Amino acid sequence: MLTLQSAGIQGEDERRPATSLDPEDWQALRDQGHRMLDDMLDHLETLRERPLWQPAPSSARALFDEELPAQPMELADVHAMFRDNILPYGGGNIHPGFMGWVQGGGTVAGMLAEMLAAGLNANLGGRDHMPIQVERQIAAWARDLFSFPKSAGGLFLTGASQANFVAVLLARTKALGAAARTQGVASGPRLVAYTSSEVHGCVPRAMEMAGIGSDNLRRIAVNALGQMDVAALQTQIARDLEAGNQPFLIVGTAGTVNTGAVDDLIALRKIADTHDLHLHIDGALGALGVLSEELAPLFAGIETCDSLAFDFHKWGQVPYDAGFLLVRDSELQRETFASQSAYLTRAKTGLAGGDWWPCDYGPDLSRGFRALKTWFTIKTYGLRAIGDSIKANCLLARRLGQRIENEPALRLLAPVALNIVCFSYSGRGGNVPAEINARIVERLHAEGSVAPSLTLIDGRPAIRAAIVNHRTHHSDIDALVRSVLKFGSQEEFAP
Numbered sequence: 128m129l130t131l132q133s134a135g136i137q138g139e140d141e142r143r144p145a146t147s148l149d150p151e152d153w154q155a156l157r158d159q160g161h162r163m164l165d166d167m168l169d170h171l172e173t174l175r176e177r178p179l180w181q182p183a184p185s186s187a188r189a190l191f192d193e194e195l196p197a198q199p200m201e202l203a204d205v206h207a208m209f210r211d212n213i214l215p216y217g218g219g220n221i222h223p224g225f226m227g228w229v230q231g232g233g234t235v236a237g238m239l240a241e242m243l244a245a246g247l248n249a250n251l252g253g254r255d256h257m258p259i260q261v262e263r264q265i266a267a268w269a270r271d272l273f274s275f276p277k278s279a280g281g282l283f284l285t286g287a288s289q290a291n292f293v294a295v296l297l298a299r300t301k302a303l304g305a306a307a308r309t310q311g312v313a314s315g316p317r318l319v320a321y322t323s324s325e326v327h328g329c330v331p332r333a334m335e336m337a338g339i340g341s342d343n344l345r346r347i348a349v350n351a352l353g354q355m356d357v358a359a360l361q362t363q364i365a366r367d368l369e370a371g372n373q374p375f376l377i378v379g380t381a382g383t384v385n386t387g388a389v390d391d392l393i394a395l396r397k398i399a400d401t402h403d404l405h406l407h408i409d410g411a412l413g414a415l416g417v418l419s420e421e422l423a424p425l426f427a428g429i430e431t432c433d434s435l436a437f438d439f440h441k442w443g444q445v446p447y448d449a450g451f452l453l454v455r456d457s458e459l460q461r462e463t464f465a466s467q468s469a470y471l472t473r474a475k476t477g478l479a480g481g482d483w484w485p486c487d488y489g490p491d492l493s494r495g496f497r498a499l500k501t502w503f504t505i506k507t508y509g510l511r512a513i514g515d516s517i518k519a520n521c522l523l524a525r526r527l528g529q530r531i532e533n534e535p536a537l538r539l540l541a542p543v544a545l546n547i548v549c550f551s552y553s554g555r556g557g558n559v560p561a562e563i564n565a566r567i568v569e570r571l572h573a574e575g576s577v578a579p580s581l582t583l584i585d586g587r588p589a590i591r592a593a594i595v596n597h598r599t600h601h602s603d604i605d606a607l608v609r610s611v612l613k614f615g616s617q618e619e620f621a622p
Contacts, residue, residue, distance in 0.1 A: 156202070163206050164242075170214060171221065171235060174598070178575030179224045183216040219578055223598035226607065227572075227580035229384060229412050229547075231438075232596035233446040240503035241446055244496035251283075251494040253471070253484030262498035263483060268505065269453050272417065274430035280457025282489045283497040286450035287411030288329035290436035293452055293463075293489060295320070295333045295376065297434060298405035300463040302375035308463070312338055319367050320376035321345045323355040323390060325383040327409060352542055353388025355379065357398070364402060376405045381426055381437075382413025385582055385591070387524075387547035389413060392428030399433075410437040411450075413545050418442075418514030422521060422545070439501045442517050444508075444597055449497045452489070460488040516597040520546040523594050527604045536612060540584040548592045549584050552615030561587040563618045570614045577607045 143149060150156040170177075190212055220230035249258040266281030284290045299307055303315055312318060318339050322330055324346045331341035345367070347360045364374050377399050379390040392408065399406040408414070408429055414437035416422040417429065429435065433456070439449035454460050465487040474480050486492045505513075528543040531550045538553045551564050565588045568581045582591040592607060 159202055159206070162203075166206075166210055166214075167238070168235070171238075174222050177215070177222075179222040179578050180219040180572055180575055181216060183212070187212040187216065220596070221598075222578075223596055223600060224577035224603045224606065225596055226592040226594055226599070226603075227578045229441055229593045229595055231441045231444045231447075232598050233440075234444050234504055234508070234597075236507040237444070237446040237500040237504045240500040244499040247496060247499075249496045251496055251498070252486040252492040253481060254478050255481035256478070258496050258498065259481060259483065259485070261496075261502050262485065265451075265498050265501050265505075266453075269451060272510075273414075273435060273453060275453060275455055278457060279453060279455050280460050280488060281451060281453045282460070282485055283494070283501075284450040284452055284489065284491075285448045286440070287327075287409060287436040287438050288332075288450075289490075290450050290452035291327075291329050291378070291407070291409055291411075292333035292336055294378075294405075294407040294434045294436060294454075295330075295337045295339070297454065297459050297463050298376040298407065299337055299339065301405050301433075301459060302373065305462050316371070316373040317343065318375045319343045319345060319372045320378060321347055321360055321363060321374070322378035323347055323349055323380055323383065325349055325353060325385055325388065326378065326380060327384050327411065330378055330409065349388070353383055353386045353544065355390045355395070357391060357394045360395075361398060364398070368402075374402055374404055376407060379406065379408045379432070381408050381410035381429055382416070382545055382547075384412055385547070385584070386541040386549055387412065387543070387545035389425050389544060392426065392432070394428075396428055396431045405434070406432045407434045408432040408436070410435055411441065412547075413442075415439075415442040415513075416517055416521075416545065418510055419518040419521075420514070421518055425545070439504070441595055442520070443501070443504065443513060444516065445501045445504045449501050457488065464488055464490065517546075519597075520594045520599065523599060523601060523604050524548050524592070526601060527592060527594075527607070530604065530608050534608065534612065536615060537608070540589050546594045548594075549582060549589045550592075551584075551587070551589050552611055552619075554615070554619050559615070559619050561589075563615060564588045564590050566618050567611055567614045570618075571607075571610055574610065577603060577610060579607065 190208060219225045221232050249256065251258055251262060262283060269281050270279045284293065302318060303312065320334065320343065322344060326346060331344050334341045334344045345363050347363060348356045350356050367374055377395055379392055379395045381389050396406055414429065414435060417426050435453045437451055439445040439451060440447045472479065485494060524543050524546045527548045528539055531537045531539045536552060536555050538551050540549045540551055551561060552567055553559050565581055568579060568590060572578050579590050579592040582589050590611065
């Protein structure tokens with residue numbers, strides 16, 4: 128039988144229960160915390176002196192096969208395990224030579240803000256507390272940034288994958304009404320949506336999760352610039368209407384993940400208006416390009432969409448994760464998600480007060496304080512500096528494209544629209560098997576200096592450089608070209 132005495136409660140210090148997980152010696156903890164912070168800052172300061180990526184040794188991997196620990200371990204020893212067995216073997220996206228996938232590099236200010244957010248441990252599902260106000264501030268900034276009306280709403284999510292899913296749910300509600308939440312879509316007409324053949328894989332998955340099915344997502348061919356073919360889109364909508372289907376959604380793309388192409392957003396708006404369709408834009412890769420005066424014209428029409436998904440953790444350089452969904456009609460969000468629960472009873476005053484509970488506008492009740500690291504990043508660096516970083520990434524991409532076109536052994540495979548460059552090693556004769564590019568990428572990763580990724584262009588392996596990191600320099604671009612030529616030549620003439 129559990130008694131107060133056996134549980135360590137009777138007669139204990141009222142300021143620190145015996146079961147508390149707080150330290151007994153706060154000064155010792157401060158000293159250890161400072162060492163941990165210094166180690167991380169040292170790591171960031173010396174990134175160029177370290178391999179971008181290296182395989183973790185079996186000895187490090189073995190440490191993470193241990194059984195569930197029941198006994199405590201000193202924080203200093205846990206930190207040592209991190210320092211020696213995790214920190215050197217990360218994914219590499221903070222390194223200036225990382226060009227593999229569309230991942231931001233983060234910032235020191237964002238890292239420190241994440242520490243503060245973890246200490247505060249706020250739950251942003253709702254209630255009346257200042258962290259909620261910080262998220263509302265970011266939503267207002269996003270609304271102004273993309274010239275949305277005052278009625279617009281916004282919400283942090285894990286990333287654009289979840290934001291795109293929520294957008295499909297919003298469009299479903301818009302088409303069928305709130306009854307779709309309880310009755311589903313099976314009894315109604317066949318809903319169909321439209322997007323580019325270059326769409327990110329999260330969009331068909333969103334159709335599946337929404338119960339509509341990815342077979343009902345029409346993937347429209349692209350033109351020579353990688354944009355959705357507007358004429359083909361109109362033709363497909365006409366076919367679906369003739370077949371008795373119900374078109375309900377167009378998903379445009381502001382920066383395709385493969386090549387960085389931006390759809391003709393103005394044309395998509397006109398088609399959506401003609402057929403009363405919800406226009407959603409997946410701007411995960413490129414939407415924040417509006418921060419650059421030089422790039423903003425590429426996104427003309429983005430301000431007219433009904434919803435927009437983008438990631439602060441990409442070009443916004445906020446540490447992972449910080450996805451965002453901006454919605455023109457915030458009441459549509461509420462209609463899609465709000466529900467009554469006894470344990471979430473609201474009040475006019477007190478902690479249960481507040482006129483905006485995020486759980487009424489999205490799928491999550493338990494929500495972290497993603498807004499704080501975003502707020503710190505924007506306040507610390509300012510939008511102009513972030514926009515200049517975005518512009519610099521695109522200039523580096525153009526530089527890389529020009530280098531490739533000037534190298535007889537390399538071939539540019541797609542127009543350079545933003546910050547993504549797809550190319551191949553073709554050899555001086557131009558007849559090298561495309562499979563060589565896969566081996567080149569593997570060797571680049573193993574070398575640990577620069578890291579592009581591998582994709583398929585017209586079904587053939589291609590080297591893909593996605594330049595997203597604010598730390599990337601033209602010397603990294605030159606290193607990529609040199610290394611591809613070196614390894615390509617070695618692979619080409621290997622016995």
